[in-house]
Amino acid sequence: MGCVVRKHEVVHQILTKANGSSAREKGLAYAPTNIALCKYWGKRNNELNLPMNSSLSIALPDKGAMTTLHFIEDSSDNIVLNGSLLPADTNFVRRIVQFLDLFRKDKNWRLHVDINMNIPVAAGLASSACGFASLTLALNDLFNWQLSLNYLSILARLGSGSASRSLWAGFVEWQAGVQSDGMDSFSQPYMITWPELRVGILPISFAEKLYSSRDAMQRTVATSVLYENWTKKVVQDMALLKQAIELKNFSLLGGTAESNALNMHATMLSSWPPICYALPETIDAMHQIWKLRQEGLSLYFTQDAGPNLKLLFEDKDEATIKKHFPLADIINPFAV
Ligand code: PMV
Numbered sequence: 387m388g389c390v391v392r393k394h395e396v397v398h399q400i401l402t403k404a405n406g407s408s409a410r411e412k413g414l415a416y417a418p419t420n421i422a423l424c425k426y427w428g429k430r431n432n433e434l435n436l437p438m439n440s441s442l443s444i445a446l447p448d449k450g451a452m453t454t455l456h457f458i459e460d461s462s463d464n465i466v467l468n469g470s471l472l473p474a475d476t477n478f479v480r481r482i483v484q485f486l487d488l489f490r491k492d493k494n495w496r497l498h499v500d501i502n503m504n505i506p507v508a509a510g511l512a513s514s515a516c517g518f519a520s521l522t523l524a525l526n527d528l529f530n531w532q533l534s535l536n537y538l539s540i541l542a543r544l545g546s547g548s549a550s551r552s553l554w555a556g557f558v559e560w561q562a563g564v565q566s567d568g569m570d571s572f573s574q575p576y577m578i579t580w581p582e583l584r585v586g587i588l589p590i591s592f593a594e595k596l597y598s599s600r601d602a603m604q605r606t607v608a609t610s611v612l613y614e615n616w617t618k619k620v621v622q623d624m625a626l627l628k629q630a631i632e633l634k635n636f637s638l639l640g641g642t643a644e645s646n647a648l649n650m651h652a653t654m655l656s657s658w659p660p661i662c663y664a665l666p667e668t669i670d671a672m673h674q675i676w677k678l679r680q681e682g683l684s685l686y687f688t689q690d691a692g693p694n695l696k697l698l699f700e701d702k703d704e705a706t707i708k709k710h711f712p713l714a715d716i717i718n719p720f721a722v
Contacts, residue, residue: 391567393433393544397488399569400541404531411456413528417519417552418450419505419512421585421688421696423643424623425650426547426560427616428607432600435547436571438607439620440562442627443551446585446717450552451513453520454500455528466500467507477598478507485518485545489525497528506592512552512690514599518545519552539572556720557631559624578631579720583639586697586707586714588687590667599691602654602661610657619649640686640698647688665693678710 420443428438458464463486465472465479472479482499499521507513522542526533533541535553539560543550551558554575563571597605607613623646630639654661668689675687675697683706686698697714699707704716 391434394488394491396434396544396567396569397541399567400533400537401489401531403537404529404533407530409457409529410527413455413524413526414453415520415523415527416450416452417516417523417549418445418447418555419516420445420548420551420558421512422548422551422690423627423639423688424620424646425690427650427653428603428613429547430562431566431568432604434568434571435543435550436568437547437560437562438617440624441548441551441560441620442624443548443558443560444583444585444719445552445555445558446719447555447721449505449516449587449717451501451503451516451520453502453517453524455497455521455524458496458498460496463496464498466498468502481514481545482517482521485521488544489529507594512548514546515548515552518542518549521545522549523553536572536574539574540568543568543571576631580631580634581718581720582634582700582702583636583719584697584699584701584704584707584716585719586699586711586716588671588695588697588711588714590665590671590693590695592694595663595692597661597663597691602657602691605659605661606654606657608657610653612653612656616649616653620646636700637684640684643688643698644686647690651689663689663692668693668695671695674710 422441422443424442426437426441430436430438462474463483465482486497501517503513505513519542522538526538539550539553551560551573556579557576558573560573561571623642626638626642630642675685678685683703684699687695689695697707
């Protein structure tokens with residue numbers, strides 16, 4: 387394939403590996419959301435969502451999206467989110483319909499897409515990650531493709547980059563890959579658990595984010611003089627995080643994840659016009675975390691494309707964290 391590979395060519399290539407049997411009546415799938423400890427920020431290919439760098443995440447098993455699909459006799463797809471039929475002119479519907487178009491080619495099927503999410507949409511809580519991952523898995527179920535998870539990860543990536551990591555529980559690594567068609571850019575899980583690890587979602591604001599991650603990434607890559615440093619930093623952080631996970635070294639994990647997030651946001655802030663996802667309350671919470679850490683509490687944070695923070699700590703400190711952050715929603719990523 388040449389340099390300008392289009393999404394539908396990738397889909398076509400993958401669907402040649404699909405099982406040829408006929409579609410079922412209904413497709414159904416759940417995908418968890420994921421929080422990156424080493425972030426994906428910047429694309430080497432905007433069409434195919436190919437990242438500049440590899441990234442590493444932890445899944446939040448009971449926060450995610452359940453998608454149900456069935457065929458309808460209609461001129462357009464129906465997209466229902468948390469029980470409400472969405473108007474066709476919303477961004478969310480446009481992205482879903484464009485994704486479905488990739489699989490439609492000249493066929494005229496239309497779908498009823500019912501997505502139920504238990505996290506706020508477009509607030510920097512990886513709703514697009516679990517949304518596109520569950521949609522991809524539900525399509526695989528509906529059309530009975532029986533594709534491998536590697537291929538499904540590539541397809542989910544075409545909807546949203548971080549969706550490529552949302553097909554598994556636990557720690558997941560998304561390899562940036564080097565190929566221009568992105569066939570080597572997919573995610574894989576680590577076969578390792580860390581039962582003591584906890585993630586707390588610290589709500590600051592669940593309003594829709596000010597800038598889409600797509601636009602913000604493009605602007606950062608195009609205008610931030612710090613971007614080159616970011617690409618070096620992620621290589622170091624990936625290695626440190628892998629070491630931390632292998633050794634179960636919590637301060638190394640938390641410190642590396644926090645530093646990675648702060649570097650990503652500093653790189654965005656140095657873009658022009660500047661990109662700042664933090665609100666004053668986000669900065670206040672950071673100071674509170676740093677103060678508690680100085681006092682001896684092993685507490686770290688990470689932040690995505692939104693003002694909310696995700697707290698990282700171990701189960702032994704859960705009661706203390708609850709006392710200081712009563713609004714935090716605490717999740718055990720390895721709960722069985
Ligand atoms: O997949 P997108 O386009 O929603 O981008 C995700 C960007 C971050 O959440 C900030 C980082 C990441 O790796 O998840």
